[in-house]
Amino acid sequence: MQNNIFSSDSTAQNILVLDKTDSTNTYLKNYLSKFKPLEEFTAIMTHEQTAGRGLRGNIWQSAAGENLTFSLLLYPDFLPIHKQFLLSACISLSVYELLLPITATVRIKWPNDIYVSEKKIAGILIENSLQHQQLKHSIVGIGMNINQTHFVESIQSKATSLKLATHADENYSVLNICQALIGIIRKNYNRLKNDAEGILHDYNAFLFQKDQLCSYQVGNEILEGKIIQVEEDGFLQVLVNNEIKKYDLKDISYLK
Numbered sequence: 001m002q003n004n005i006f007s008s009d010s011t012a013q014n015i016l017v018l019d020k021t022d023s024t025n026t027y028l029k030n031y032l033s034k035f036k037p038l039e040e041f042t043a044i045m046t047h048e049q050t051a052g053r054g055l056r057g058n059i060w061q062s063a064a065g066e067n068l069t070f071s072l073l074l075y076p077d078f079l080p081i082h083k084q085f086l087l088s089a090c091i092s093l094s095v096y097e098l099l100l101p102i103t104a105t106v107r108i109k110w111p112n113d114i115y116v117s118e119k120k121i122a123g124i125l126i127e128n129s130l131q132h133q134q135l136k137h138s139i140v141g142i143g144m145n146i147n148q149t150h151f152v153e154s155i156q157s158k159a160t161s162l163k164l165a166t167h168a169d170e171n172y173s174v175l176n177i178c179q180a181l182i183g184i185i186r187k188n189y190n191r192l193k194n195d196a197e198g199i200l201h202d203y204n205a206f207l208f209q210k211d212q213l214c215s216y217q218v219g220n221e222i223l224e225g226k227i228i229q230v231e232e233d234g235f236l237q238v239l240v241n242n243e244i245k246k247y248d249l250k251d252i253s254y255l256k
């Protein structure tokens with residue numbers, strides 16, 4: 001039996017489903033370099049990734065056949081390079097909106113991790129190709145833990161899945177979730193074209209640890225501060241000793 005809470009309907013997306021590939025981001029990138037341009041919103045999903053990639057050169061581990069691993073091709077040529085974070089905000093917000101109806105504790109952990117009850121459920125890797133100060137194409141890779149209930153020890157306490165978070169007995173349909181998510185991304189991507197401020201506003205409304213006094217590592221120091229918001233350029237604003245500080249991803253790390 002399958003949990004069909006995410007139904008695919010007439011808005012169904014065209015998704016190429018592979019049994020196995022190294023990484024759906026790599027697959028799409030190689031395809032684009034060899035063949036003629038693909039339509040925007042071309043999606044590649046795979047049941048198994050043998051070399052899934054994460055942020056900062058990390059690997060993305062995902063048990064074969066249990067989770068969502070897919071990449072979507074976008075041509076956000078309406079975004080200048082210095083506003084590319086807005087695409088990331090748009091995608092994070094979409095994953096958030098997908099999960100909210102079934103997991104109320106979902107939050108967006110800056111820059112683009114999705115957490116449920118303080119554990120990571122999804123990660124996003126966006127790879128942009130640039131031309132003349134504009135974005136030429138973006139490969140949006142999303143990995144979401146769906147039906148996996150056991151994780152390797154190193155991430156067991158930090159990772160969750162949709163099945164775990166909702167205490168579901170039945171498995172979810174990964175393909176239905178993929179279709180539902182692409183539908184939400186389409187809606188938010190259209191909104192991004194004429195209401196980028198609204199996208200950023202909503203992204204900021206659902207930030208993990210927002211307005212809470214928490215500890216962060218900055219260089220060799222541990223400091224206490226409150227996340228206020230993320231700016232259009234992707235920098236994080238943190239209130240530290242009554243002063244607003246601005247951090248890039250490489251400057252600050254979460255302690256939990």
Ligand code: BTN
Nearest residue numbers: 023052053054055123124141143
């Ligand atoms: C992260 O949190 O570090 C980002 C993880 C992104 C993983 C997805 S899975 C589909 C796509 N293909 C990849 O190789 N990576 C992304």
